[in-house]
Amino acid sequence: MNRSILTVPVRKVEGDSPAPFPAPIQDLLAVEEPLEIRLGDKSISITMRTPGNDFELAAGFLFTEGILHHAAEIGEIGWSPASHANGGQNQRQLGNSVTVLLNPGVEVDLERLERHFYTTSSCGVCGKASIEAVAMQGCPMLPRHAPVVQSSVIHGMPGTVRRAQPVFERTGGLHAAALFSPDGTLQLLREDVGRHNAVDKLIGAEMLGERTPLSNHVMFVSSRASFELVQKALMAGIPILAAVGAPSSLAVETAQRFNLTLLGFVRDSRFNIYSGASRIQ
Amino acid sequence: MNRSILTVPVRKVEGDSPAPFPAPIQDLLAVEEPLEIRLGDKSISITMRTPGNDFELAAGFLFTEGILHHAAEIGEIGWSPASHANGGQNQRQLGNSVTVLLNPGVEVDLERLERHFYTTSSCGVCGKASIEAVAMQGCPMLPRHAPVVQSSVIHGMPGTVRRAQPVFERTGGLHAAALFSPDGTLQLLREDVGRHNAVDKLIGAEMLGERTPLSNHVMFVSSRASFELVQKALMAGIPILAAVGAPSSLAVETAQRFNLTLLGFVRDSRFNIYSGASRIQ
Numbered sequence: 001m002n003r004s005i006l007t008v009p010v011r012k013v014e015g016d017s018p019a020p021f022p023a024p025i026q027d028l029l030a031v032e033e034p035l036e037i038r039l040g041d042k043s044i045s046i047t048m049r050t051p052g053n054d055f056e057l058a059a060g061f062l063f064t065e066g067i068l069h070h071a072a073e074i075g076e077i078g079w080s081p082a083s084h085a086n087g088g089q090n091q092r093q094l095g096n097s098v099t100v101l102l103n104p105g106v107e108v109d110l111e112r113l114e115r116h117f118y119t120t121s122s123c124g125v126c127g128k129a130s131i132e133a134v135a136m137q138g139c140p141m142l143p144r145h146a147p148v149v150q151s152s153v154i155h156g157m158p159g160t161v162r163r164a165q166p167v168f169e170r171t172g173g174l175h176a177a178a179l180f181s182p183d184g185t186l187q188l189l190r191e192d193v194g195r196h197n198a199v200d201k202l203i204g205a206e207m208l209g210e211r212t213p214l215s216n217h218v219m220f221v222s223s224r225a226s227f228e229l230v231q232k233a234l235m236a237g238i239p240i241l242a243a244v245g246a247p248s249s250l251a252v253e254t255a256q257r258f259n260l261t262l263l264g265f266v267r268d269s270r271f272n273i274y275s276g277a278s279r280i281q
Numbered sequence: 282m283n284r285s286i287l288t289v290p291v292r293k294v295e296g297d298s299p300a301p302f303p304a305p306i307q308d309l310l311a312v313e314e315p316l317e318i319r320l321g322d323k324s325i326s327i328t329m330r331t332p333g334n335d336f337e338l339a340a341g342f343l344f345t346e347g348i349l350h351h352a353a354e355i356g357e358i359g360w361s362p363a364s365h366a367n368g369g370q371n372q373r374q375l376g377n378s379v380t381v382l383l384n385p386g387v388e389v390d391l392e393r394l395e396r397h398f399y400t401t402s403s404c405g406v407c408g409k410a411s412i413e414a415v416a417m418q419g420c421p422m423l424p425r426h427a428p429v430v431q432s433s434v435i436h437g438m439p440g441t442v443r444r445a446q447p448v449f450e451r452t453g454g455l456h457a458a459a460l461f462s463p464d465g466t467l468q469l470l471r472e473d474v475g476r477h478n479a480v481d482k483l484i485g486a487e488m489l490g491e492r493t494p495l496s497n498h499v500m501f502v503s504s505r506a507s508f509e510l511v512q513k514a515l516m517a518g519i520p521i522l523a524a525v526g527a528p529s530s531l532a533v534e535t536a537q538r539f540n541l542t543l544l545g546f547v548r549d550s551r552f553n554i555y556s557g558a559s560r561i562q
Contacts, residue, residue, distance in 0.1 A: 006530040008530070008533055008555065010553045010554065010555055011553065011554040011558055012551070012553050012554075013432050013435075013551065013552050013553070013554060013561070014550065014551045015436075015550050015551075016432060016433060021554070021558060021561070027553070029527070029528065029529065029530045029533060030527065030529055030530065031529070031530040031531075032408070032507060032508055032529030032530055032531040032532065033407065033408045033530075033531065034406050034407065034408070034410070034411055035406070036406045046406065048411075048507065048508055048509065048529075048531070096406040096407050097406050125315050125316070125317045125327065125377040125378050126314065126315065126377050127313075127314045127315070129315070130315055130329075151294050151297060152297060154294075155296075171527055172526065172527040172546065173505060173526070173527035173528070173529060193505075193507065193529050224454060224474075226313060226329065226474065227313055227329055228329065245453065245454070246310070246311065246452055246453040246454035247310065247454070248310065248311055248312070248313030248329075248454060248474050249287040249289070249310045249311065249312040249313055249314075250312075250313040250314065250329070251313065252289055252310060265453065269295065269296050270293070270294065270295045270296070271294050272291045272292065272293055272294070272308070273291065273292040273293075273294060273302070274289065274291055277292055277302060280294070280302070
């Protein structure tokens, strides 16, 4: 059973259908369910996500938020016991809470979770503070030029991802995040109703496989490029982020600050370069 | 000066441009900046949003989260004083923190903010708990049939919104939320990089104008329909939600539970009815 898809009855209206409306037909929806992420006995976050690759999502979230840094810090990832899931009694409920246990001696900065990520004491709440907060999370500047990717490789990514995205094809409801090598080979793809979750699942899988930093890769997302996605790419050391949609101002400013190559409107054999043009040939 | 748009240099690559790439041209981006929402001296939330209509955003957020219920509870909404904005010293920083002051005698349930919205003690973390949490916020069931809207009116909404969305036209980076009367007249439109912010700005404007509940309106969104957007529509008493994109499973289940009419894939003179078909003629 695929927990990512649900069948529901839908009435499809086209133009001025004659009344009464056509009878409902069965159609597919992307599933959205809450996932609780626990670090030991502490509840860290609840996100609305599409079930599937939940351990990767938990690991990726803790990694891109700067709480964890290496797979070696993790002792075990599993479904939270029923007592932690507030008395959850069946598989579905049990499958909505993940607990990450750390190895002995590993300390994490839980206070980071209490602090506001987008504020600094020096300049209050502003875009500049948000960018500085990324630096304070320990993101290094990316090396200036490598890798170099052909523009034809970028042009090919939307089609490659669409062909590899079976759930999206059937529901239209999922964002994709995909990892490519510089020659355009698709390495990994993850889907979710939330674009940040798709990215966390992707980066989490690589982090658990001890393949981070991803310094020789391109990340492609089927969504717009927000500040949050740029931040997650930087935390994973990804030098090139290519988005189907538009970037925001803060995404561009952050990319420029850290030497990330940011591409937007990647579709129909066109794209815009907002930062880091030297990596595109 | 329009704070919603920023001009940046962009290199536009089309097909296999001959090297070197075309020189940068000036292009427009949607601005993304953090906004802190304060209730008195307490920091409630920080959201990444597009500047503009920030007081409406703050009011709408507090309203759709179930913290505030009527405009009469609000004494004043203004930019946070510099001391609250952690020493913010210029207009831009000052313009990223909004403080809502309540009228004397108004009490709010701040503990609600500490509790996890998507969990209940009876069934832990699951979709059903998320739906029940909406009921516990005080959402009444919507009346079963009214209003009734012609399908031709729904077909016309994407075009009407696109024509009324000047920033999107120029940046491609903004979500829209629009309020329509049942005859298809556009009442109000708000834009933001975050779809939930666009909805909060829209509902906040109506709440501040003392026009909630919006029981004779259609809300149109240029995005997918997530659980969160259905929840916000219900908090405002909106009986019909029409989305350009796909709904999620939990959005459909929540709409069915509260008699909300949920329409998806509203584009190209077509749409799907997922719930509440009796309101469409």
